[in-house]
Structures are given as structure tokens and as C-alpha cells.
Amino acid sequence: MTGELSPIDKAKFAAAKQAASLVESGMRVGLGTGSTAAWLVRCLGELVREEGLRFRGVPTSSRTADLARDVGIEVVSLDEARWLDLTIDGADEFDGDLNLIKGGGGALLQEKIVATASDQMVVIADAAKEVERLGNFPLPVEVIPFGWQTTQALIEETLVSMDVMGRQTTLRMNGERPFFTDEGNHILDLHLGRIGNARQLAMVLNQIPGVVENGLFIDICDKVIIGYGDGRVETRDINAGTVSESQLDFVEDDNIFRDI
Numbered sequence: 374m375t376g377e378l379s380p381i382d383k384a385k386f387a388a389a390k391q392a393a394s395l396v397e398s399g400m401r402v403g404l405g406t407g408s409t410a411a412w413l414v415r416c417l418g419e420l421v422r423e424e425g426l427r428f429r430g431v432p433t434s435s436r437t438a439d440l441a442r443d444v445g446i447e448v449v450s451l452d453e454a455r456w457l458d459l460t461i462d463g464a465d466e467f468d469g470d471l472n473l474i475k476g477g478g479g480a481l482l483q484e485k486i487v488a489t490a491s492d493q494m495v496v497i498a499d500a501a502k503e504v505e506r507l508g509n510f511p512l513p514v515e516v517i518p519f520g521w522q523t524t525q526a527l528i529e530e531t532l533v534s535m536d537v538m539g540r541q542t543t544l545r546m547n548g549e550r551p552f553f554t555d556e557g558n559h560i561l562d563l564h565l566g567r568i569g570n571a572r573q574l575a576m577v578l579n580q581i582p583g584v585v586e587n588g589l590f591i592d593i594c595d596k597v598i599i600g601y602g603d604g605r606v607e608t609r610d611i612n613a614g615t616v617s618e619s620q621l622d623f624v625e626d627d628n629i630f631r632d633i
């Protein structure tokens with residue numbers, strides 16, 4: 374029941390539910406990863422089961438693939454879909470230009486490939502994800518395991534000439550062991566505090582041997598849907614330059630909350 378959901382979950386749900394209404398039958402849709410994207414997948418599952426929505430979903434992680442299948446969404450690979458009408462995903466941070474930091478859940482590589490292969494990328498988020506300048510959230514960088522410490526040293530050396538506030542980097546762990554992505558890579562989290570030039574940093578990081586991809590999404594996101602705990606939803610479209618607001622009524626006995 375919604376009464377048991379925290380305000381932050383209500384905010385994530387509100388954004389996700391609004392975004393789910395963008396999906397039409399026949400579409401090919403990229404499905405993001407993370408707690409906000411999980412709400413989206415549940416909302417879409419409900420539309421599939423109860424309203425006959427028919428679309429093909431391309432998940433951005435094994436976790437999302439499992440959930441999408443569980444809720445009844447037809448799952449296909451990106452290569453089967455080839456090009457997508459829309460991708461909907463969460464973010465760890467977004468700024469006023471809708472540039473993003475992603476990868477807090479370790480799925481940035483598939484997420485960036487899928488979002489880039491889409492006509493439109495929509496981010497769903499609670500208001501706390503909005504920042505004036507990116508960088509407070511540690512920037513995830515996916516690196517191959519071979520020589521990862523050398524790659525880390527090269528990244529740290531590179532950061533010296535970048536416009537950033539902090540330069541500490543840490544290997545992401547999963548308990549006692551290094552975290553592995555779906556592609557079998559590691560994640561280095563870059564504690565930068567503040568990124569002066571995100572576009573330049575994104576390009577420079579990807580030049581370093583051993584770096585597979587970084588979590589800066591520059592000029593990829595078209596629209597952000599921001600949810601609030603009281604059901605308010607704000608949609609900002611960077612291309613159209615529009616901002617619109619709506620209000621979601623939480624339905625207390627909504628099936629979607631049953632298993633949460």
C-alpha cells in the first residue's frame with residue numbers, strides 16, 4: 374500500500390508512472406536499471422497485463438531483464454530491436470542542461486549504448502537528483518579487470534589536469550570482493566566533488582586504455598520527469614524548452630504495491 378512507501382519511493386513511483394504513459398503499443402523501448410527504473414518496469418507490466426499494451430523492451434541489465442520478464446514484458450536484445458523509439462532510465466544526478474551522472478547501480482555501459490540507440494531518452498528521478506553542477510555523486514568509470522590498478526593510476530594522473538575539486542578514486546566492492554558488471558568489468562568511483570567541464574572529462578576518460586566507458590551522459594537525455602512525494606510530477610523537455618506539471622493520485626489498493 375502507498376501508506377507504507379517512503380516519500381522518496383512515492384516520488385520515484387510518480388515519475389515512473391508518468392513516464393510509462395509515454396509507451397505506446399508497437400514501440401521498442403529501452404528499460405533502464407535501478408530503483409526508479411524498477412518502478413517503471415512494474416508500471417509497464419501492469420499496463421501490459423491490464424490494458425493490453427504490447428511493446429518490446431530492451432533491458433539495460435540482467436536485473437532489469439529478470440524483472441521485465443517477471444511482470445510480463447516481451448524482452449528482446451538490442452541487436453534484435455536494432456533501434457529504439459524511446460529509452461526511460463533513472464539517473465544519479467542531472468543538471469540544468471540534462472547532462473547526467475549514471476552508473477550508481479553499475480549498469481552504465483549497457484545504459485549508455487541503449488540510450489544512444491534511441492530516438493528519445495527520458496530520465497525519471499526524484500527532485501534530490503537535481504544539481505547545479507555534476508560531481509557530488511562519485512562518477513562511475515567501467516574498467517576492464519586486466520591491469521585495473523594501472524588504469525586507476527592513469528585516471529588519477531589525468532585528473533590532475535582536469536577542472537575537478539577532488540581526485541580520489543576507489544574500486545567498487547561487493548562485500549569483500551570487487552564488484553563485477555554484467556560484462557565482467559570493474560567500476561572505479563571517482564570522488565570529484567565538482568566537475569568543471571563534464572564534456573571534456575567524459576572525452577578524456579574514454580581515451581585512457583583500460584577504460585570501457587564512463588558514467589557521464591552528455592547531450593543524450595531529452596526529457597526529465599521529476600516526481601515528488603505528494604504525487605506532483607514536473608516534466609522538462611530540453612529540446613522544446615517546455616516545463617509542464619501534473620498531479621498523480623496514488624491509488625491506495627494499486628496492485629503494483631502488493632509485493633513491495
Ligand SMILES: O=C[C@H](O)[C@H](O)[C@H](O)COP(=O)(O)O
Pocket residue numbers: 405406407408409410462463464465474475476477478479480481484
Ligand atoms: O547503474 C545504475 C543506473 O545508472 C541508475 O539509473 C542510477 O544509478 C539511478 O538509480 P536509482 O534510480 O536507484 O537512484
